[in-house]
Amino acid sequence: MLRWFLLPYFDACPSEMEFLMRKIVVKSSQLQESAVERLVKVCVVHFISDRPCFGFEWVYLGFDKTLVLSNGVLCLSCREFARWKVRNTAIERRDLIRNPLPLMPDFQRSVRMLGRRPSTQQFIDTIIKKYGTHILISATLGGEEALTMYMAKNKLDRKMVNATQGVEALHQLASSYFIDRDGTMRKLHEIQISSNAIKVTETRTGPLGCSTYDNLDSVSSVLLQSPESKLHLQGLQVIFPEYLQEKFVQSALSYIMCNGEGEYICQSSHCICKCAEDFPQCNCPTTDLQIMENTLVGMAETWEASYSDFENSDEFKSFLKRLPATHFLPVSSVHLLWGSDWDLQNRYRLLQSSLEVQRLKIQRTARKLFGLSVRCHHNPNHQMPRERSVLQWLNRVQSFLYCNENGFWGNFLESQRSCVCHTGATLCQRPIPCVIGGNNSCAMCSLANISQCGSCNKGYKLYRGRCEPQNVDSERSEQFISFETDLDFQDLELKYLLQKMDARLHIHTTFISNEVRLETFFDPRWRKRMSLTLKSNKNRMDYLHMMVGLSMKICQMRNSSVDPMFFVYVNPFSGSHSEGWSMPFGEHGYPRWEKVRLQNSQCFNWTLLLGNRWKTFFETVHIYLRSRAKVPTVLRNDTGQGPVDLSDPNKRQIYIKISDIQVFGYSLRFNADLLRSAVQQVNQSYTQGAQFYSSSSIMLLLLDIRERINRLAPPVAPGKPQLDLFSCMLKHRLKLNNSEMIRVNHALDMYNTEILKQSDHLTTKLC
Template sequence: MLNESRLKVQLDMAYKTSVICWKPFIFQNQDTPESFERMKRLGLKHELPVWLLSDKGPYHRSQEFTEFVERYQQGFTTKYKIYREFGRWKVNSLVLERRDNNGFPLPLDPEFMQSIRLLGRRPSIEMITDNIIRKYGTHFLLSSTLGGEESLTIFVDKRKLSRRVDGGDSNSTGFTLETLHQLAASYFIDRESTLRKLHHLQIASTAIKVTETRTGPLGCSNYDNLDSVSSVLVQSPENKIYLQGLQVILPDYLKSRFVEAALSYIGCNSEGEFVCRDNDCWCECSAKFPRCNCPEVDVRAMEDNLVTIREAWIQANQEFEDSEEFQLFVRRLPTFYALNSSAIQYFWKMDPGVHQRYRQLEISTGLLLSKAHRIVNKLFTLSKRCHTQPKIIVPRERSFRYWLNYILSIMYCSENNHIGTYMEEMRSCSCPYEHPTCQGVIPCTVGEGLYCASCSHDNRTRCASCNPGYMLSQGMCRHEVPDSTDHYIGFETDLQDLEMKYLLQKRDSRISVHAIFISNDMRLNNWFDPSWRKRMLLTLKSNKYKSNHVHMLLGISLQICLTKNSTLEPLLSVYINPFGGSHSESWIMPIDQNSYPDWERTKLDIPLDCYNWTLTLGNKWKTFFETVHFYLRSRIKTTSAHGNSTVYLEPLELMDPSQNLGYMKINSMQVFGYSMHFDPEAIQDLILQLDYPYTQGSQDSALLQLVEIRDRVNRLSPPGPQPLDLFSCLLRHRLKLSTTEVVRILAALQVFSAKQPNSLEYETTKLCS
């Protein structure tokens, strides 16, 4: 039993660097409650932080892992392995059985026992490491299988393989992954031929590396070949290796100290003491190894991986840009007008080829970026206690909008063999400083409104035609402005607002308009009984006597006198007839409503009780007038029953109409304003162009001028929910057009206005029938 136990320990020592000391499994196989309790007392976790075990421990020094890391850093990111095992001897350790069987002494090697005794009762971590761990390892073998293993491993650089196949290299042997799969599958059938073919492919290409491994007896026909000298431990899902920490066979006073030493050996490479505190673990480095907490080898490897990922990312984007689908898409884009990112996106969606190729790019670059982010996160963890910050280079993700703008840059900013950046809002290029200009010809923009309707064939940067409502001027589209309408009808006077206000206050004769006073109920400068309703008219018969003028009303002034002690209060209603016609085609002034002016009364310095009544419209509320109708009513001003307010009553409500309340007289009535030029024959000729246009341009010009006249006339309406249709009154009474002709003209103007940019629905209130 002693020899058998010695065999188990020797096996443990022989294979501890290859299969025994696994990085994440140092304590996971310690399945005894006592070991867990000891770990809790020491403040340790069951799983160690990855950064502590990144480049430390026997696993990282094993031949298989070292070879894999070396190949990976060379670019071989894919490994194919085919193997078979021959295992017939089951090896079991009797150590734990003897320990648990009635306290018999453990059948251990005398040298091992002597090493334990030499440690003493309180050995240091260095003593345990030098006398136990370095000689015998950290674990011993519980059970496993002895036999032989034969394997073929192929490392593949898929990037080089895909470039050789896609590029059509003349020197390429034309092999693919499928070829490698077939060769690997035939390895155990025809080993010599398979190795010869793989050797030839490895010489002809740098895309693969082949390794063959044959250990132990490779057959089971003769059991004599399966001896303990040549056999090896085999490990597979069918043949597992079970390990146990050495602390379970050590004396109790050494167990906790051995765990600390093992952690320091595995986690800190014996360069410091392993410490865990506040959910964090690290190495307290010794003076000889101040940088033991920084896995520099792994940090450099990850930095190199980030560089490799960035190169692969650049290559993937370049391959997409050079792909036939992308190049064909760019060549098919229209060049006779300027495109924007929305137009590129529309054509992109209509092209299934480039859309599918871009999806492939998204998947490949997404995988690369995800891998880079994982490496960056791990790199931050690894360099947590390093003295220098790691070099992190991560490519910036290129969104779909980046490619839209890049296509625009190719189209418009790629002169002189240099590609700049197209700035869509400014329609210009940003070129590198050290190179000549990269901006090419940027065509005109076709669209609605101010944009071109089409571009010129001779010069694509200039417009050939414009949209309705715009005119072509020096290759650009501008708002179409109507010609001056002053020779058709006048609207403005030379007087400024302040000048006009001063003249109205002074009732200057220069802005006084001569009008005819007409009334059947009263006469000027005569006293009359105002108890009944009186009607007075001030009229200008310009449509009969002055057909080449229209008149603008700026203000009204009346001088009204009352008898002494009269309680009557005049009440005036004013109607305006703009261009003639019947009285029903007049509108009433909304005096003192919606910010409209109110009457201003000024007492005269004379013996009689006389007042000047003035209504000032000014430029803000001026309007056309042909006739002004005054309706005079009277009301009685008296004090309320409470004596604190004034009440107005109708005369008939107070007393018998035979009783007189006083008399009233109007000394003068005056209208202020000015007359303007009006040419009805010229407007008639303008209307004729709607039916008999010489050219399309002249018809549009006539319509534009009529719309301008209509809007300016109706703009002089009184305040209200909708403007009054004064333009129809002008056509009806000053141009003497029929109702049918007026309706036809208004409909033509409405259709033309709807075609103009920023047009609004034009609604008015009818005034003239």
């Protein structure tokens, strides 16, 4: 409901025309950031002109525009005119004592209710919320007239010259419309009758004279708000007494800038809102901050959507399809293919341009967000998105190639040649192809297993799916140690023979134990020691022995809950117990014991299948047995050889017996004298200071033998060197002392690095 606080006041007008404006709502252009888009209500008084009939006055602002459409030409000639300049004559009266303002009674009562020292809240509730903060001083009234002409192309002359001339003539007629309206309309009417190619529309809005103001409400439709016809406002404080003017301005600013939740205070050109107790966050534009935070979230989603659009583009998909899948692609190879794909590079530049525009928008919004939150009790949490580098895109390509399996995704780590799947398991990892090129070793990956090499280049030999330098002819090495025998079966054949416990793989060993007797029950609750030895360095010096499996037959009493544990140490070429290594069951891919129950008995076959991958040299196998249930030391039988009381049911359940124990493998012919002579040649050359490459054939031969022996060492943790089995063979089978072993190994290392230019593989001393 509108309230009027100025009574009617008119100048002399022949037609006694009065113009009354009800209410105008405008946006303030001088507000600070905290008051953006706040509306200032303006309640306006009567506008009385000081000229008869508003002082007739023409002011024009016009333009012409021609649009060439697909099916014709549209020509628009428009003019806006300001006909009257109106102003508030009541406010111009400065002598308010003799000629007081014609205020409404309600407004006067509201002013009197303020008293001498009103508070800010009183001003807001009594005056500002009812009557606003500004009054209208002057404005411009007028209208608009326009001429629209449309020329159809299909009805123009077929010749392009005539069509162009027709458009130019049409434009000239439109320009002369406001100069000679009657003549222009007559010519257009003649053209329209003769050619039927032109349609003319003439429109007018706004007042054409004083007689059009029969209804006062129609005046609001002709108020001009163009930049040339500005509205002039003035603060409402001009109609208040002087002692209330300053307080009103402060209250109005508090209402506009602080939303009525505090007082607007300025000190040293620094203005803030002093919040009321009920509104401690009045300086914090919570709504604006929430809008900006949501905007930033949407921008971040748009940023990620740009990456998804790039990955789903035809250029990126075709690039992935063209990548070779027959071998492994390191980052360097992917980079070369990435840079040579011109279509992909053009699409990538479009992505970079789009991200740069988005980044600038995000920065501007983030600056506004942090600027608005200066006076808030909490700071916004926003992190600028980072553009992916080329290296990240290359790693992304590798992830698409090797970590996209079974509907799962992951990230590829080239340093480890493995995937980190998002699900935690390795379900996303595909078989990673072998590496070709580089050191020119592998020529092609295996067709049966792409992760292994299928063929090697010249100078290399294939072994267990990888290529190794072929320094010497394998037949010469066979003269010293027969690494290849008739019992060197393939993996599937060897596994089948081990499961069947084929007699061809039996190796006769001597069972030695002071604590355990075969086919005799014993108490395994503390450590028991057993050994299986060959004593080949004394009895069979012409052979080295290879172990491919181990089997034990263990019987338990009925309802026994004891599950024995085995610790196995292997001496590859005899020696003391400290010169053996422990089998790492279940670690680094090493196999575990397999337990199979025999039919209709309480006996179990415990089998360890090493196969070709983990087969190794052995001379003595030490087995330590301990059950999972331990007893205190005071209850142990120190000898362990006393009679077993099987009548006691409580003790009977823990007893076990070992019926059989067997090592599976085969023997290799070993020419110790021939190998010792070759080693002595290297030792003498090194001792005399001669060039070690003078006997290059011997050096290559010993390098090949050392590499093939150390290859059969047990697995170790990643990054740790392997055990040196070759030195153990020199010590125990060739009877070299420590200084001789050091000289031979050092000579081989120097030849390998300085002559062959190959990297030296570090080993850990065992013997």
